[in-house]
Amino acid sequence: MKKFLSTIKWKYYIGYLVITLALAVTGILSAVNALPNSTLYLLEEITIALILAISLSVVVGFLGELSLGHAGFMCVGAYLGGKFSAVICEKFAVSDSNFAVFLLSLIAGGICAAVFGFIIGLPALRLKGDYLAIVTLAFGEIIRNIFLNTSSESFGGALGLPTPRMNKNILFVFGFLLVLATLAVVQNLIRSKHGRAITAIRDNEIAARATGIDITKYKLLVFVISSAFAGIAGVLYSYTKATVRSEIFDYNYSIEILVMVVIGGMGNLSGTMLSAAVITYLNNKLMAVLTGNLAVLQNLVYALILIGIIIYNNAPALKNVREKYNLGTLWAKITKPKKDPAKETDDTGRWDVVPTKIEMDEVLTVGIIKKDIEASEKKEEGKDE
């Protein structure tokens, strides 16, 4: 047993462990009716945020492309999956909490969103950096605008699409299970040879191409997987609400998901999950604490915290402070006592410790600054003349 435990790479399983534990605790508590409704709703929100943040981090953290349209994929999933479940529930007169219908609509919503992910992945082959960012933003707004103007019989238009609502005592359990599924797929993808190909594209696309990596295939794969899970989050969302309304899925929502990914650390899944949960919790608590005339302070406090965290985490001037006080070093202080050098060297040769974390500087600067390239390009242009 001892030996078994020591061979486990805790770093990779900690996500599963925490989610499973959270599920166990909340599941038991809810079964004995000890959780207030507000907690159940908060758990629903947190699971949706987790799925969205994990799936977005595949695009932003691992592929290194900026996407501002994640809410658009969620919108596709929420509308198409929600419509699917609403039609089935009505046609076969099954209850809103029917598990089979829920599962089918998850699949339907996921597939529909994946198709849209494929479509938006195509321009991603041609565009880089901020240009791709604005295209994804535009895509999200187009999707939203189209659903907004549908007739009331088809997708409800501005009045919203009525969707089945699942019992809140069960839904968050499914939510946690879906988070586990998302995590499993994403983590296994990243740790596979495909994952290394994806991070290779992020680090240097041209070098990756030179080594024979099929860029087209991998970029599309990432967009398809990421948007499929965003679609699943959308279906889950539709099950938490009585109606799905297009105004929810605006670019501000995409940005909120991006904030979770960036604060959590690019390419750091545990960090992303932590920040997604904390941000959702924080927003919820700010709403509950600052009411009435103080409500206007909600955004102010949120904005100040956001700016503070980003500056603390990223400002070059604060590097020393950061290294002294952070979760990693604190954790190390608690657990450090004995370090076994033999085991550390053992790790370095293993394929599964290929670094998945990256410095944020590398992301998005590709193709924008590239000093040497521009310089050489200019030289060449000169020659042409």
Added chain:
Amino acid sequence: METFFSTLINGLSLGGIYAMIALGYTMVYGIAKMLNFAHGDIIMVGGYTIFLFLFINPIVAIAAAIVFCVVIGILIEKLAYKPLRGSSPLAVLITAIGVSYLLQSFAQILFGSATKFVEIATFEKKLQLGAVSIDIPTIITLVCSAAVMAALSIFVKYSKTGRAMIAVSEDKGAAQLMGINVNTIIMITFAIGSALAALAGVFTLLKSPAITPTFGAMPGIKAFTAAVIGGIGSIPGAMVGGLLLGIIETFSNAVPALSPYTDAVEFSILIIVLLVKPTGLLGKKRREKV
């Protein structure tokens, strides 16, 4: 035909506003290499400043708005963006979003969120060109934005500061070695960007004289779109993109059946343009090599 021309004129005047905002976006992006999502909210700050000072005199109010926006722009740069110089563009992007929330909350705390109507001036006279009449704000907007574009191009190309800006945008490190104070140059860029936002606020109020704390958000996004269509970082590109987007929006709104889909139409045009020309209409083409 008459409707066509008046719609075209309306489109140009809206495009002039977008161009003005897009010029600010493009300046900041070109030199500081950051997407300043709070740019739209500077317009709002300008709008409220005009609201506060309008009782004195429209000219004073406009001047106050420009000065105040420049001060706010520099402050934001110093407090929120400068500490992040040298870290990732994504961190700066998120900070910019935070600043945008911050400005909106401050506006709501100070002024409430009810719409305020701010008519800087009323113009009853119109310029008649055959059957088409053009109102004065349209002419002011168009002339001003063209003049600003020209002035900016000349400034960047021929003045010492402007050339320093180009140097900073090409290579911050090398620029510093050549004796250019990068911080000052970036500060000047933000000052210019904010002044342009204040002017854009003036033109927006001439066209639709109502301000709310979120009043800059949508024009900001539209102008960002315009800047990208034109090729972000390019000054004439911002002008072309702005005018084009304004015309598209106006024509789409002029067809009743299409008007609910205006946003979709505009953003589709953006995607199509980028698919054909990945760096925008007038953007520089970049080849990548290892």
Added chain:
Amino acid sequence: MKRSGRILSVILAAVMLATAFAFTSCADKNYAADNTTIKIGVSGPLTGDYASYGMAVSNCAKLAIEEINAAGGLNGIMFELIDTNDEADSAKVSATYSDMYQKGMQISLGTVTTGAGIEFKALAEEDNVFYLTPSATGDAIPNGTNGFQMCFTDSNQGTASAEYFNRNFAGKKIGILYQADNDYSVGINNNFKANLDDSLKATMVETSFTGKPTSYDSQAESLKDCDVVFLPIYTSEAAVFMRAATSKMKGDAIFFGCDGLDGIDTAVEGFDINTIKQEVSYLSHFNSKATEGPAAELIAKYNEKFDESKFPINQFGASAYDCVYAIYEALKVAVADGKTITATMSPSEFCDILSEVFRKDDFTIRGVTGECIGNEKSTISWNDDGTVSKNAIKYVVKEANA
């Protein structure tokens, strides 16, 4: 590795046990059990684009509660308001609702806006919580068992407007400007079009805008030949549109709106209605520039207590004021019927009592909304489906310039 894993699992197990013990005590709790006042909850946009509606509702409800408490409450039991901010966002309602529920909400005013209201309805039906919404006009909001409305439904307003148009504007060219991303506007517009005479529909021009556009020029251009423009939109958008359109349109044209236009001449600070050359009128239940009667009294009290330059009073607020009084009157009726009311009763108990009273045919109140000066029949009562029955009055804000 081994060590950190073990420590981690110990910590997590401890956390698990602690939370398990912490929560087991509150199983199936009736959150109102230790209330000392009757708590009325309302969820509305206190920030964001619609904050002026939410804040007016919150302020007016506070005003009414203070008045009732000052007059001795309900046989000595005081009332208290819990207001939460949903930013008119339907995704936030489950949070605001459950938060209010936990803070001891027993009766509610539902939500301020329709989209949020539909979520609120689903949640309130589960817990059997009574709500009387001041301003969520959607047709789906009331249900007659626990959900009631103080405002007219979208279909009522659309139909009433269409009938008015059919009677008064035969042979004229009708134009419509609606807001495509607003359920209130789309809801009224759909009902309006469905009930408009075919002869009027034949020449009708319909156009729309989304969000807060920078320019209304195209819309004004499309509608410039119309004799009557129907505006099922809110004041701030209408003010900007009319300013852009007034010089393009005929002098004898009419701008005609619904209750969203209430306060068009006062709610938008700095907007001078006299710069509009045409007639401006609307169909509503409250006149926010009333100079006499109960409406005028409310406006005076409101302006004394709150900063009207930030959040001016409007029909949303007036409805909320009436809502609180309606609940108060209904509780008084229940007491007169021999029911006992205590501050610790559960939301469900309140709901049963209140919905019984509200469904009574003879339960009517007089309020600040639906008030025709000098008309003795200006009362408010409720239909069995939860919709309100009161006077809709056409207010002419401004005559056409001569």
